[in-house]
Amino acid sequence: MLTVSDLACVRGDRRLFAGLEFAIEARNWIHLTGENGVGKTSLMRMLVGLAPVEAGEIRWHGTPIRSLGDDYRRAVCYLGHHNALKEELTARENLCVGAAVSGIALGDDAADALLARVGLAGREQLPVRFLSQGQKRRVALARLLWSEAPLWVLDEPFVALDTAAVAWLAATLAAHLAEGGMAIVTSHQEVTIAGNTAQQLRLVRS
Amino acid sequence: MRPLITWKYASPQHFYPLAGKLIPWFVALTLIFGAWGLWLGLLVAPTDAQQGEGYRIIFVHVAASWMSMFLYVVMAFWAGVGLGFNTRLSSMMASAIAPTGAMFAFLSLWTGALWGKPMWGTWWVWDARLTSELILFFLYLGFIALQAAIDDPRRADKAGAILALVGVINVPIIYFSVMWWNTLHQGASVSLTKAPSMARTMLLGMLLVALCFWMYSIVMTLLRVRAIMLERERHTEWVANLKEVRP
Amino acid sequence: MSAFSVFLAVVRRDLLVALRRKSEVLTSLFFFVIVVSLFPLGIGPEMDLLRKIAPGVLWVAALLATMLSLNRLFANDHADGSLEQMALAPVPLGLLVGGKIFAHWLVSGLPLVLIAPVLGIQFDLGSRALGVLMLSLLLGTPLLSLIGAIGAALTLGVRGGGVLVSLLTLPLYVPALIFGAGAVEADISGMGAAGHLSLLGGLLALAVFFAPWATTGALKIALE
Numbered sequence: 274m275l276t277v278s279d280l281a282c283v284r285g286d287r288r289l290f291a292g293l294e295f296a297i298e299a300r301n302w303i304h305l306t307g308e309n310g311v312g313k314t315s316l317m318r319m320l321v322g323l324a325p326v327e328a329g330e331i332r333w334h335g336t337p338i339r340s341l342g343d344d345y346r347r348a349v350c351y352l353g354h355h356n357a358l359k360e361e362l363t364a365r366e367n368l369c370v371g372a373a374v375s376g377i378a379l380g381d382d383a384a385d386a387l388l389a390r391v392g393l394a395g396r397e398q399l400p401v402r403f404l405s406q407g408q409k410r411r412v413a414l415a416r417l418l419w420s421e422a423p424l425w426v427l428d429e430p431f432v433a434l435d436t437a438a439v440a441w442l443a444a445t446l447a448a449h450l451a452e453g454g455m456a457i458v459t460s461h462q463e464v465t466i467a468g469n470t471a472q473q474l475r476l477v478r479s
Numbered sequence: 480m481r482p483l484i485t486w487k488y489a490s491p492q493h494f495y496p497l498a499g500k501l502i503p504w505f506v507a508l509t510l511i512f513g514a515w516g517l518w519l520g521l522l523v524a525p526t527d528a529q530q531g532e533g534y535r536i537i538f539v540h541v542a543a544s545w546m547s548m549f550l551y552v553v554m555a556f557w558a559g560v561g562l563g564f565n566t567r568l569s570s571m572m573a574s575a576i577a578p579t580g581a582m583f584a585f586l587s588l589w590t591g592a593l594w595g596k597p598m599w600g601t602w603w604v605w606d607a608r609l610t611s612e613l614i615l616f617f618l619y620l621g622f623i624a625l626q627a628a629i630d631d632p633r634r635a636d637k638a639g640a641i642l643a644l645v646g647v648i649n650v651p652i653i654y655f656s657v658m659w660w661n662t663l664h665q666g667a668s669v670s671l672t673k674a675p676s677m678a679r680t681m682l683l684g685m686l687l688v689a690l691c692f693w694m695y696s697i698v699m700t701l702l703r704v705r706a707i708m709l710e711r712e713r714h715t716e717w718v719a720n721l722k723e724v725r726p
Numbered sequence: 727m728s729a730f731s732v733f734l735a736v737v738r739r740d741l742l743v744a745l746r747r748k749s750e751v752l753t754s755l756f757f758f759v760i761v762v763s764l765f766p767l768g769i770g771p772e773m774d775l776l777r778k779i780a781p782g783v784l785w786v787a788a789l790l791a792t793m794l795s796l797n798r799l800f801a802n803d804h805a806d807g808s809l810e811q812m813a814l815a816p817v818p819l820g821l822l823v824g825g826k827i828f829a830h831w832l833v834s835g836l837p838l839v840l841i842a843p844v845l846g847i848q849f850d851l852g853s854r855a856l857g858v859l860m861l862s863l864l865l866g867t868p869l870l871s872l873i874g875a876i877g878a879a880l881t882l883g884v885r886g887g888g889v890l891v892s893l894l895t896l897p898l899y900v901p902a903l904i905f906g907a908g909a910v911e912a913d914i915s916g917m918g919a920a921g922h923l924s925l926l927g928g929l930l931a932l933a934v935f936f937a938p939w940a941t942t943g944a945l946k947i948a949l950e
Contacts, residue, residue, distance in 0.1 A: 285630075285631060321814055322814070323810060323813060323814065323949055323950070324950050344816075346815065346816040347816040349814065351810075351814055353807050355807025355810070356806065357808045357810065357811040358806065358808075359739070359743050359808065361747055362739070362742060362746075366739075366742065370735060370738075370739040371811065373727065373731070373735035373739075374732065374735060374736060374811065375816060376727045376816055376817050377727065378731070614897045617893070617896070617897040618897050620893060621890075621893045621894040621897065624893055624894075625880060625881070625890060625894060628881070628884045628887075628890055630885075634947055634948075634950060638944060638947050638948075641876070641880060641943050641947070642876075642880055645876055645898065645936075645940050649898050649901075652901050653897070653898075653900050655901075656901035656904040659905075659908075660904045
């Protein structure tokens with residue numbers, strides 16, 4: 274369980290939010306919304322431990338994430354605005370390398386199987402720069418399939434996806450939650466996940 | 480029992496007025512040591528038999544070199560404390576020291592050149608000390624340029640701290656390597672401080688000028704750190720309530 | 727996966743990327759060759775003089791060529807989000823950074839070592855001196871990559887980072903330059919290069935230990 278208490282965020286001179294409190298339990302997900310520039314991305318970067326916490330505390334199963342180190346990083350899968358793909362490498366290579374950097378060995382066949390699941394069968398050997406925006410996003414999302422992390426932190430995962438891919442991602446999220454996972458997702462669209470209503474968290478300008 | 484160290488002044492809010500009160504005292508000390516040191520150096524110390532009157536510039540040159548090296552270590556210390564303990568004031572101190580340190584490094588180079596011309600007939604010799612001083616000057620410039628290039632002050636503090644710490648590990652290595660280089664390339668090995676006989680009055684004069692520079696550094700650092708505090712904390716209540724800020 | 731295989735995965739990744747972006751790699755190598763070849767044109771063809779300046783010229787050119795390739799070290803990974811994922815990976819960031827630095831050396835340092843004797847011949851260096859030159863570059867170029875990585879990490883995403891990185895790292899390169907070029911000179915003058923080379927090796931050991939640590943700290947700051 275992820276617990277956030279009295280969290281504040283300051284960007285430069287501006288205070289984006291303060292006193293933020295929420296928790297995510299197993300099998301639950303949060304739909305994070307808010308206007309541009311209210312600090313959604315900043316909040317997510319704090320949740321995964323990239324950005325320092327100005328005030329307040331983020332706890333994972335009761336322990337502050339600062340003191341968990343690699344144990345927490347193993348528990349989180351983060352997908353940011355950027356796809357974290359190398360344009361020169363093929364989809365398959367990107368997937369294998371991404372997993373290897375996280376300490377997970379992924380063979381070529383396993384990578385191809387995952388790429389088939391995101392609808393990129395037959396494009397495994399193509400350098401990523403030849404893929405469309407939506408296809409690149411799919412390669413990036415394939416990370417969710419090898420990740421063993423219980424907490425998914427997804428920043429605008431639906432951007433650039435077509436309807437089939439949106440449905441695929443919603444189903445993947447549903448399966449993840451059904452297995453006891455949790456997720457926090459930003460999105461400007463409505464997101465429906467079968468059998469699971471979101472906790473709505475709306476950031477407003479202070 | 481009172482705690483051994485009082486942390487009260489570690490916050491800008493309390494340090495700002497304290498610094499303001501300290502500045503006049505250090506100005507006075509600067510003037511006293513400066514006048515005394517220059518009197519000894521320029522009037523009392525005997526004319527050097529071989530070097531004539533020109534040698535008197537070492538009173539400034541040596542003290543400036545000492546200060547520039549000392550200030551780099553002090554700067555790295557404060558930057559390191561700021562990085563390790565996340566204390567804002569320490570990082571501000573480091574940023575405040577850097578320009579003064581760079582100024583002393585430059586002063587040392589300049590006076591070195593001025594001394595070199597009458598002594599060896601050339602403005603610049605690749606003497607080990609002068610060369611190290613030049614590299615130290617570059618290190619100061621790097622620190623200042625890096626901090627100036629980063630908009631977010633907290634990030635600037637931290638990045639500057641890493642650079643200063645890397646620099647402080649490197650300064651002895653650079654110094655040693657330049658000495659080594661200098662001994663291997665003989666011909667230019669003239670040492671500025673190897674005056675034939677260092678009379679006691681000369682040493683005392685040098686020490687007094689160094690003390691003067693030290694006090695001057697404190698004055699400049701306090702002045703600058705006060706300005707940095709006002710700039711960085713301009714949105715806080717304590718700055719708004721200062722009588723020099725309120726209209 | 728063991729730590730070593732994670733390290734190898736990063737090295738392999740960066741080598742693959744470099745291999746498919748050959749022009750960037752070759753640019754710094756050609757830069758090295760051209761800069762070194764310009765010196766005789768500027769100074770004149772007297773062999774005695776050229777032999778004397780060769781170690782310094784080759785070493786300064788190696789410094790500048792390394793400098794030129796430093797921007798590539800982290801900037802692309804920073805821009806496409808890979809660096810973020812590395813910082814979030816449940817392995818020590820220092821290990822991944824070490825892999826990247828090693829790959830950087832393989833791509834931009836090792837070629838300099840290999841081409842240096844060819845350029846040394848232009849300056850009429852003897853075969854013994856050429857050997858010492860290669861050895862000094864073999865010890866020295868990893869040192870340049872390691873120190874340069876700190877500068878590259880500190881200037882990541884900073885205005886005018888490209889110029890700034892040279893201001894930050896060139897002064898730190900001074901010991902490497904002195905001992906590297908000094909080794910070749912000492913050999914030419916018959917004093918023996920062992921002292922210089924062992925000092926260079928000592929510096930390399932020190933840098934292997936400290937530089938990834940400082941680089942990691944700087945990268946974390948850049949990612950905040």
